[in-house]
Amino acid sequence: MNGRLLITCHDRHGIVAAVAGFLADSGANIISSDQHSTDPEGGEFFMRMEFNLDQGDLSSLGRAFQQEVAERFDMRWRLADGGAPKRMAVLVSKEDHCLVDLLWRHRRGELDATIPLVASNHPDWANDVAGFGIAYHHVPFPNEPELIELLKGTCDLVVLARYMRILSGDFLAQLGVPIINIHHSFLPAFAGANPYQRAYERGVKIIGATAHYVTEELDAGPIIEQDVARVSHREHSETMVRLGRDIERTVLARAVKAHLDDRVLVYGNRTVVF
Numbered sequence: 001m002n003g004r005l006l007i008t009c010h011d012r013h014g015i016v017a018a019v020a021g022f023l024a025d026s027g028a029n030i031i032s033s034d035q036h037s038t039d040p041e042g043g044e045f046f047m048r049m050e051f052n053l054d055q056g057d058l059s060s061l062g063r064a065f066q067q068e069v070a071e072r073f074d075m076r077w078r079l080a081d082g083g084a085p086k087r088m089a090v091l092v093s094k095e096d097h098c099l100v101d102l103l104w105r106h107r108r109g110e111l112d113a114t115i116p117l118v119a120s121n122h123p124d125w126a127n128d129v130a131g132f133g134i135a136y137h138h139v140p141f142p143n144e145p146e147l148i149e150l151l152k153g154t155c156d157l158v159v160l161a162r163y164m165r166i167l168s169g170d171f172l173a174q175l176g177v178p179i180i181n182i183h184h185s186f187l188p189a190f191a192g193a194n195p196y197q198r199a200y201e202r203g204v205k206i207i208g209a210t211a212h213y214v215t216e217e218l219d220a221g222p223i224i225e226q227d228v229a230r231v232s233h234r235e236h237s238e239t240m241v242r243l244g245r246d247i248e249r250t251v252l253a254r255a256v257k258a259h260l261d262d263r264v265l266v267y268g269n270r271t272v273v274f
């Protein structure tokens, strides 16, 4: 069995030793360990330990960890089962490049997930998605009750692959699982609609893409991954859109893979990505 232990707490002496000692005493073999401190003199401490466990179960291990270690260090933590692929639903609108890229990477085995469904406020991509053997649901806007019906209880993660409708706070609360969005700008610049057109009008020399967790505030959630590309005065917004597609696809795939691998810790409106 493979487990991933992710921990956040105030930094102090002895944390790594206590966690590693607990896992070793529990019969776990630690296969990777990474940590980060915002300030060794008493900042926030983040750690990810991946381990293999031949006997026992993660639930029992978690209960023992809470009693023997977490309470002592006032840790916030979670234990993920590396052997249980996450169920990842994908939402899309009119742009298919991020959707098809995710489906292609999944078919190649790059993404450790199952994909129960793709849903869209447009019918355009039904045949493409069917070609990957995945259910496609056309749910015309306004569509939040229908999306909740489709998604609640059927997925552990929702990916907005250029899904272009703003989700309400009620929707986010009802759904109750993480949502990752790809925004087609180098946030915080050009949040909201039509970022490439606005970037062109501003005369930018850099365009980019940002993958972030979705919050009620538009394009303001914790950033997971970003990348950029240079542009010159010769680019129009149409060529920025074309150049941007490659950035968006790559950034979203990196962010989704980090989440699926349990390498992302969120604190406040920031992330640590191990």
Ligand SMILES: Nc1nc2c(c(=O)[nH]1)N[C@@H](CN(C=O)c1ccc(C(=O)N[C@@H](CCC(=O)O)C(=O)O)cc1)CN2
Pocket: 160, 163, 164, 165, 166, 167, 168, 169, 181, 182, 183, 184, 192, 193, 213, 214, 215, 216, 217, 218, 219, 220, 221
């Ligand atoms: N609650 C949230 N919902 C969504 C987020 C988010 O961060 N929080 N990200 C967007 C994706 N997005 C940019 O990446 C985005 C989507 C839609 C709009 C927008 O202005 N939409 C208009 C209508 C657009 C249209 O259909 O023509 C609107 O919904 O009123 C801006 C940015 C996904 N949802």
